[in-house]
Amino acid sequence: MKAALYWLILFNLWILSSLANSIELPSASEPSALGAAIAKETDRRNLGFTDTKSHMEMILTNQNGDVSSRRLRMNTLENKNIEDGDWNLIVFDEPRDIKGAALLTYAHILDPDDQWFFLPALKRVKRISSTNKSGPFMGSEFAFEDFSSQEVGKYSYTWFRDEPCGDRTCHVVQRKPLYKYSGYTRMVAWTETTDYQLVKVDFYDRKNELLKTLTLSEYRLYLEKYWRAHDLYMVNHVSNKTTRLKWTDYEFQTGLTEKDFSQNSLKRTR
Amino acid sequence: MRSYAVLIAFCFYVHDLYGVDLDIEGEFEFELRSFFHESFYDQARNNYASISSLIELGIYGDNDKHALIIKTFVRGDSGDSRRSHGDLREAKYRYVNGDFELTLGVDKVFWGVAEFVHLVDIINQTDFVESVDGEQKLGQTMMRASYVSKIGTFTGFFMPEFKPRNFSESDGRPMADFLVDTSREFYQSSDGRNHHDFAFRYNNSFDVWDLGLSYFKGTSREPLLVKENLIADLIVPYYPQREQFSVDIQATLDSWLLKLEALKQSEVSTNIGRLVAGFEYTYYGIFHSFSDLGIVVEYMWDERKLEAPTLFNNDIGLGLRWSANDTDSTVLLAGTIYDLETSSMALFLEAERRLSNQLKLSFEARFQISVEDQDRILYPLRNEDFLRLQVTYYF
Numbered sequence: 001m002k003a004a005l006y007w008l009i010l011f012n013l014w015i016l017s018s019l020a021n022s023i024e025l026p027s028a029s030e031p032s033a034l035g036a037a038i039a040k041e042t043d044r045r046n047l048g049f050t051d052t053k054s055h056m057e058m059i060l061t062n063q064n065g066d067v068s069s070r071r072l073r074m075n076t077l078e079n080k081n082i083e084d085g086d087w088n089l090i091v092f093d094e095p096r097d098i099k100g101a102a103l104l105t106y107a108h109i110l111d112p113d114d115q116w117f118f119l120p121a122l123k124r125v126k127r128i129s130s131t132n133k134s135g136p137f138m139g140s141e142f143a144f145e146d147f148s149s150q151e152v153g154k155y156s157y158t159w160f161r162d163e164p165c166g167d168r169t170c171h172v173v174q175r176k177p178l179y180k181y182s183g184y185t186r187m188v189a190w191t192e193t194t195d196y197q198l199v200k201v202d203f204y205d206r207k208n209e210l211l212k213t214l215t216l217s218e219y220r221l222y223l224e225k226y227w228r229a230h231d232l233y234m235v236n237h238v239s240n241k242t243t244r245l246k247w248t249d250y251e252f253q254t255g256l257t258e259k260d261f262s263q264n265s266l267k268r269t270r
Numbered sequence: 271m272r273s274y275a276v277l278i279a280f281c282f283y284v285h286d287l288y289g290v291d292l293d294i295e296g297e298f299e300f301e302l303r304s305f306f307h308e309s310f311y312d313q314a315r316n317n318y319a320s321i322s323s324l325i326e327l328g329i330y331g332d333n334d335k336h337a338l339i340i341k342t343f344v345r346g347d348s349g350d351s352r353r354s355h356g357d358l359r360e361a362k363y364r365y366v367n368g369d370f371e372l373t374l375g376v377d378k379v380f381w382g383v384a385e386f387v388h389l390v391d392i393i394n395q396t397d398f399v400e401s402v403d404g405e406q407k408l409g410q411t412m413m414r415a416s417y418v419s420k421i422g423t424f425t426g427f428f429m430p431e432f433k434p435r436n437f438s439e440s441d442g443r444p445m446a447d448f449l450v451d452t453s454r455e456f457y458q459s460s461d462g463r464n465h466h467d468f469a470f471r472y473n474n475s476f477d478v479w480d481l482g483l484s485y486f487k488g489t490s491r492e493p494l495l496v497k498e499n500l501i502a503d504l505i506v507p508y509y510p511q512r513e514q515f516s517v518d519i520q521a522t523l524d525s526w527l528l529k530l531e532a533l534k535q536s537e538v539s540t541n542i543g544r545l546v547a548g549f550e551y552t553y554y555g556i557f558h559s560f561s562d563l564g565i566v567v568e569y570m571w572d573e574r575k576l577e578a579p580t581l582f583n584n585d586i587g588l589g590l591r592w593s594a595n596d597t598d599s600t601v602l603l604a605g606t607i608y609d610l611e612t613s614s615m616a617l618f619l620e621a622e623r624r625l626s627n628q629l630k631l632s633f634e635a636r637f638q639i640s641v642e643d644q645d646r647i648l649y650p651l652r653n654e655d656f657l658r659l660q661v662t663y664y665f
Contacts, residue, residue: 060597068597068627096664097630098599099295112524114475122405124380127480131524132554135562139597181524183555259368262418263475268337268366270293270328 028159035157035173042196043152049226051256052076055249060140063240070094070138076149077256085109086149087261091269092138102269104261105130109153110179118266125263134183141212141234141243143183146203154179160188165199168192184211195219197227212236222252289331296325299662303443307653310447311440318443320347324359337364341409345400350442353399359409369418376409379427381471381484383520383529384546386568386587386607387580390516390531392486393469395433402444402636408433422474429467432489434507444654450495454506457489458538465489465511482518487511490537494579512537525552529568542573546582564591566605576611581647584611598624612642614649625661632660 023041026033058070071094077087085107092101100120107113113130133145155175162171170190177184185208190200198216205211216229232245259265303318322345329338341360347353362375381391387404394407410433416425437450459465467488474481493507516533532545548568556563566589570582589605603620617639622632635657643649 062597095599095624095627097624097628097662099664114522116475122380123378126383127475127520127522127527129522129525129527129552132552132562135554136560136595139595139599181554259418262423263473264371264416264418264423268334268364268371270330270334 031159032157034159035171035175036152038159038171038173038191038196039152039155039157039175042191042198043150045196046226047082048078049223050078050253052228053249053251053254053256054228054247057246057248058138058140058142059244059246061242061244068095070140072138075256075260077258077261079107083109083153085113085151087258088148089261089266089269100270102266104263104266105148106261107149107151109151112179112181113148116263116266118269123267125266131181133181141236141239141241142232142245145177145182146214146234147232147245155187162193165190165192168194168199170199195227197229210237220250222250226252291328291330293328293330294326295665296323297662297664298323299660301658301660303656303658305443305654305656307655309443309445309653311445313439313441314443314445315349315441318347318349318353320345320350320353322346326360335366337366338362339364347442350399350438352436352439352442355399355436357397357408361409371414371416371418373412373414373416376411377414378407378409379414381482381516382518382531383480383482383527384518384531384548384568385550385566385589386548386605387546387570387582389544389546389570389582390482390484390518390533392484392491392514392516393427393429395435395491397436399436399438399442408436422472425471425473427467427469427471429469429488430464432463432465432467432509434463434509435491435493437507444651444656446650447653448503448505448650450505450507451498452507454498454504455493456506456508458508458510459489463489478522480520480522482516484514484516484518486514486516492579494538510538525554526550544572546570548587560595562593562595564593565589566591576644576646579646581607581609583609585609606639609642609645609648612645612648614641614645615639616648628664630662630664632662634658634660 025037028034053075056072056074060068073091073093075089079086088105090103092098102118104116105113115128115130117126117128119126134143137144155177158174160172160174162169170192173189173191175187175189183206184203185206186204188202189198191197192199197219200216201214202210203212213235215233218230219227220230221227228247228250230247234243236242299322301320305316322343324341324343326339326341339360339362342356343359344356345353358376360377362373362377365372379393382388394410396404397406397408400406410429411431413428414425416423434452434455437452438445440449465488469484469486471482471484488511489509490512493509495505496508498504498506512535514533514535516531518531521528527550529549530545530547532543534541534543546568548566550564550566552562552564554562568587570585570587572578572580572583575583585607587605587607589603592602594600600623601621605618607616617637619635620633622630624630637655638648638652641648641652
């Protein structure tokens with residue numbers, strides 16, 4: 001009797017989980033609802049990651065082929081309040097002159113983020129304006145808004161089409177930033193239809209001209225649930241400069257708490 | 271030598287046993303300073319070269335719950351005897367447990383929000399031979415306990431010893447037209463350098479606001495320069511006891527940062543108020559480029575006006591900061607300080623740029639445009655316009 005009950009529960013769970021993975025999308029006659037549903041699905045698949053620790057190397061190449069690099073570490077805490085953005089702490093390692101500098105961000109969806117910058121030489125924590133999210137991050141082709149948390153509520157969506165991308169199929173969806181101070185009028189994002197991960201984004205500048213293209217690859221699965229791209233390659237079509245972000249040493253659910261994202265912890269970074 | 275070997279072996283042993291981390295990092299700097307005018311003193315020169323090092327050793331254990339950090343600074347100067355000096359910037363043990371943090375030993379802390387003057391920042395003594403702008407500080411021995419709560423961060427300080435301010439000798443520059451005899455410094459408290467100082471700070475951030483409230487009771491970090499009786503032209507530093515209440519507030523409103531630091535200090539039975547208030551505004555992506563232009567305007571006020579032992583008694587500071595946001599992180603900063611009391615005016619220019627992953631070039635120039643003789647701070651420094659060039663190697 002008891003065993004039968006267990007089997008019944010397991011069977012129900014199996015039904016539920018298979019339902020969760022086969023999603024009902026709105027029809028193509030409602031392109032904005034369909035676009036938003038695709039973004040929500042990507043977001044849903046990342047729910048519950050709790051926290052991550054990771055390392056990043058940035059390789060900057062200018063139009064003459066000169067190469068320079070940066071290194072940093074990033075800790076992220078998932079915000080339990082889904083109406084608000086995640087928290088993250090970035091510690092800079094290279095170039096050496098900024099070693100030990102750190103940036104604490106409480107991201108918001110439509111309001112400007114709260115950001116504090118730590119200057120290790122002065123031991124000073126300075127609250128900074130976060131309206132410059134569209135400027136070059138560490139002199140690279142990435143803006144802070146390009147790799148910070150991509151909350152669903154930040155954009156309005158329009159589904160364009162589905163098309164093949166590599167050996168998979170992609171939803172092609174336009175995103176228009178709803179937050180003030182974005183550097184873009186719109187983006188066009190390719191999301192593959194198997195795992196609902198981004199594979200490519202075109203960024204259009206304030207004059208609505210194609211400015212940059214981001215290609216995301218080397219996806220790896222963590223805790224059998226969370227996909228992370230390990231190679232983000234940005235090409236600036238105007239300046240012909242490129243930046244490659246290489247993420248390494250991803251760790252999930254490391255036990256980080258809000259305490260690790262305080263101004264006191266910002267002063268303790270190393 | 272043998273004891274070093276034992277120590278290193280011990281460190282590796284501890285490392286293996288408890289997962290202890292060792293960090294060594296630092297910088298070497300080469301500096302040239304050039305003064306445009308002749309000094310008041312025969313011993314002084316117009317050009318100085320110097321080298322300095324800043325080395326930090328950190329030992330961390332149990333996921334950084336325990337940390338032992340030592341940071342030493344040493345400078346050797348070709349001619350400026352007082353500038354050849356060393357200081358233990360940090361030598362501390364730090365314990366962190368969740369919301370609680372305890373620091374024992376020598377450390378540095380920073381309070382405040384303003385750019386032109388760090389008014390409420392009182393814990394550490396200024397390293398005056400290193401910087402005329404008060405940005406460089408000497409390490410301070412302290413016991414500090416901090417608690418982060420839902421309603422803000424509470425920090426208490428106990429400081430058992432005091433470091434007096436350092437002043438240049440007649441062979442050093444920048445140098446006033448009078449000499450400060452630090453060997454004859456004296457204190458209001460009979461405990462002298464061993465007076466026990468206390469401080470308390472509350473700070474919190476909510477919405478667009480960052481607020482700090484601080485209290486300090488102990489030896490003033492700003493000496494009063496007094497004429498010793500009988501011996502004319504001999505100036506000695508006098509360190510009174512001070513009690514100080516202060517507030518620092520910043521409102522971050524999009525591209526605007528609004529700032530205020532204000533304090534009330536009681537010293538030698540007088541109560542005086544001081545404040546600095548102003549704003550910082552940044553234009554991001556000027557002229558459709560990637561560079562940013564920031565404007566800083568601050569008003570500085572001291573109730574003592576001309577009698578104040580500070581440059582900033584009734585002054586306006588205006589600064590422009592241009593950040594190229596290029597791969598070399600080029601930054602230019604130009605500014606002026608104008609004294610509304612005496613009409614004296616000073617200019618400064620700072621620039622820096624990365625040369626490679628481990629090298630940085632910095633430039634600084636300070637000039638006086640007009641100096642009135644009733645200006646107690648700038649007038650004695652009227653011959654001290656200079657520029658300096660630094661190359662820093664980081665490892």
